[in-house]
Amino acid sequence: MTLDLPGYTHTHSGKVRDLYTDESGRLLMVASDRISAFDVVLEPGIPDKGEILTRMSLWWFEQLTDLVPNHVVSTDVPAAVSGRAVVCENLAMFPVECVARGYLTGSGLIDYRATGEVCGVALPAGLVDGSPLPAPIFTPATKAAVGEHDENVSYDAVVATIGAASAATLRDLTLSIYRRAEMIARERGIILADTKFEFGARPDGTVVLADEVLTPDSSRFWPADDHEPGRAQASFDKQFVRNWLLSAASGWDRAGDEPPPPLPPEIVDRTRQRYVEAYERLTGERF
Template identity: 50%
Template sequence: MTSPLELPGWRHVYSGKVRDLYVPDGAEDAASADRMLVVASDRVSAFDHVLSPGIPGKGVLLTTLSLWWFDRLAGADGGRSIPNHLAASHVLTLGMDGEPNTHDDLRSLIPDEVAGRAMVVKSLDMQPIECVVRGYLTGSGWAEYRENATVCGIPLPAGLNNGDRLPEPIYTPAFKAPMGEHDENITFERSIELVGAERATELRDLSLEIYGRAARTAEKRGLILADTKFEFGVDGEGVMTLADEVLTSDSSRYWDAAAWASGTTPEERMASFDKQIVRDWLSANWDKQGEPPALPDGIVERTAERYRELLERLASA
């Protein structure tokens, strides 16, 4: 992983697989900072590894898509406003050039080096649960279903196939593991033990609500939101707040609705607008032992094209 950038006015405090976190110069740490800078890199990860090379332009695409979804969920889709982590001065609209608009005072806080791929956000008490919602049977859920007719321990009807729509979306939380370790799928009951019944219920209900709204928005644009994951934190007033990225190609599976309806094989049905291209290539060319191989140019280019096409199909409609 490359070293984080040195940014004027900000101090680097943490790097995840694809994002870097900064606090203002002078802030002691993230907990005491009144705001933070979240920078999306072009790094791509799969199977708990950061891969090489990155996907050119990915950081801008993911940030732009997150801002677009934050706008929809703040009420632009006609639903109630879901609190999010963006600093109050963010304006969540896209300009004529497709770039996120921001007020001048906020734009001045984002260094030129990361323009277009950074968000100024509020500091939150992040919850230790990754909130996963699945509307379709695929991925690790399909593997478990073949073994036990369950997904994350939740019983499902017999006779489902890879890529099938579930009778209703299901909430399958995971415990967020420390950096370098695998997240652990947990039951809803275990999430209650971790954060308490009230917060666990709020996380579940918010996740299912957001998934439903996003799935309907995607459907109007000829897309299927197969599954996604959310992260939440609690702000200084105790409000549960949507954080990090939201409904991006990295955190979600998007499929082409027309291909899904007409396809006869899983590959035909699940025409993806996400990093499934990367996962599929790795599965065919790596035994998951040691360091993963470098991604071929063709895989990098196809992935970048699908990320761009997803943003165009969603945001231009």
């Protein structure tokens, strides 16, 4: 749903965020309460999710300022979107999902079981769901449009798309940010299993961290005291929703053409609780 925001024109809606521009060309990025899984937008949304994502991203941007500039210009936004929007730079975005993995799970686990590799990175034999990796790895993916699916790709594919210099910069930044964030999360009793970033470039070529960062939408957060490789991990992120969709309780045939069923009220409520807990444990702030 688009909003009538004085001084701004709606330009794009993604799975979760809506973008508006003002006369100067700056962007207003609004985080909605929509939630997606398996590249499908689900109904209903998760109450307060947009505000949680925005507040968490702003907190993380502050933790990372010495590593990489970010796109936030101001949090002075129209009242209708207060708390869940930021004014940000209009960047030339790189068409790459920059994923860092410190643990094996999700699509990386599927690739590993099939090939022994993730995005062309060979891994030791014998790893299981939730295994820590010998070192964090860069496992990029395509940036899919709404209704399409992200696909894991090799580093060479990123080089072919954006050039060797830019690919190396994105890889190095992704791993540096992951290492910093993993350390911060672990100090708070949370394992950052994997996460994805998006970057853009200023006109002078400076690479800037953009979109959201290190939220339950873009990351897998696990309680450190419950981590046990060899099984699905408890989570503070939307993996909870994915697990319900894949369960017999949802009745959804992911391989078919039918859209996913509506999320039951208890799934919506428990998902919101997980997002709030992730925010509060990481930031130390009450939501």
